[in-house]
Amino acid sequence: MGTLCPQCGWNLDGERDSIVLTCRNCDSAWEASKGEFVPEKLAMVPGEDVNTLYLPFWRLRVSSTGIPINSYADFIRITNQPKVVQKEWETDDMSFWSPAFKIRPQIFLRVSCQLTISQKDFKMKAGLPKQNLHPITMPQSEAVQSLKLIFAGLSLTKRRTFPMLPDVEFTVKDAGLVYLPFTDKGHDLVQPKMGLSINKNALHFGRHL
Numbered sequence: 549m550g551t552l553c554p555q556c557g558w559n560l561d562g563e564r565d566s567i568v569l570t571c572r573n574c575d576s577a578w579e580a581s582k583g584e585f586v587p588e589k590l591a592m593v594p595g596e597d598v599n600t601l602y603l604p605f606w607r608l609r610v611s612s613t614g615i616p617i618n619s620y621a622d623f624i625r626i627t628n629q630p631k632v633v634q635k636e637w638e639t640d641d642m643s644f645w646s647p648a649f650k651i652r653p654q655i656f657l658r659v660s661c662q663l664t665i666s667q668k669d670f671k672m673k674a675g676l677p678k679q680n681l682h683p684i685t686m687p688q689s690e691a692v693q694s695l696k697l698i699f700a701g702l703s704l705t706k707r708r709t710f711p712m713l714p715d716v717e718f719t720v721k722d723a724g725l726v727y728l729p730f731t732d733k734g735h736d737l738v739q740p741k742m743g744l745s746i747n748k749n750a751l752h753f754g755r756h757l
Contacts, residue, residue, distance in 0.1 A: 554578060554585050561681075565755055568604075568648075568684040568725070575676040577725055579688070588688075589724030591672040593741075601737060602677045602727040603746070604648035604684045605663060606691040609641045609722040614715035617642050617699075620668070628704040629665060641721070643667055644698055646691040648684045648725055651746070651754035659744065660698045663728075666742045670728070677727050685755060688723055 551560045551569060558573035568579045568588060578585040595602065610617070617623050621637035645663035647656055695718040703709040730737040736745040 555587075563683045565685050566683040567687055570676055570681065572676065572678060575674070577676070577684075589722075590674065590676055590727075591724060592675055592677050592727040593670050593672055593729055595677070595729030596731075596740070598679070599732070600677075600729040601680045601682065601732060603682045603730055603737070605726050605728060606646050606648045606686070606688055607643050607667075607724050607726050608646070608688075608691060608695065608720050609643045610695065610718045610720055611642075612719070613717045615709070615712050626705075626709065627699070627702045629702075631665075637668070640668075644695050644718075645726075646686075646694055646698065648686050648688075648691070649682055649751070649754060650685045650757045651750055652757075655746065655750055656694070657697065657701050659746065660694065661701050662742065662744050664698060664702060669741055670726075672726060677729075681727065682751070683755075684725065692718075692720055692723075 553560050553571035553574060553576060555576050556571060556574040558571050560569035560571055560578065562569035568577050570577045575590060577588040577590050579588055612618065615626060617626060619638055620640040620642050621633045623642050624631050624633050645667060646660040696713060696716060700713060728739055730739050736747055737751065738745045
């Protein structure tokens with residue numbers, strides 16, 4: 549007998565190594581925590597065709613102490629990114645992104661950095677893709693633990709920011725899952741919007757970490 553959705557009573561979907569189960573009937577996601585199901589916020593970026601593969605990512609909206617990163621504009625200035633700060637970014641909350649699936653540390657950091665920088669390029673909508681979902685195997689708690697590492701990896705002014713790292717603390721104000729579309733290019737999965745590629749063998753190996 550399958551596990552039933554706490555919201556609508558439909559069967560929940562998830563592979564053996566999934567730590568979050570999804571309901572295709574009411575577009576919800578549930579993580580088992582302390583003997584009960586906890587709902588997770590969901591969003592997606594629609595793919596171009598039915599063969600699109602969807603990979604899950606944690607989107608962590610944060611504030612900080614020790615270094616003032618309370619908007620996306622703050623982040624761009626402090627890390628010295630080669631972007632022209634837009635006026636609306638001054639009031640946009642800062643979010644860090646990281647894979648919601650286990651993968652080798654070097655790839656995890658590269659993907660997290662690329663998505664965190666490019667987050668304004670995605671047009672998201674609420675809901676859950678109907679097919680081709682990669683399982684969620686990385687808990688939100690581990691994504692939170694990586695925030696300082698992602699920030700350090702993104703900083704282009706390391707002489708200025710690295711001495712501040714011991715005093716930097718991030719507070720997660722909101723968190724959720726975002727499914728991004730990827731295209732199968734043989735050996736790699738490629739995110740068409742930003743050209744981000746993830747090796748399929750590395751993705752498969754990550755399920756055994």
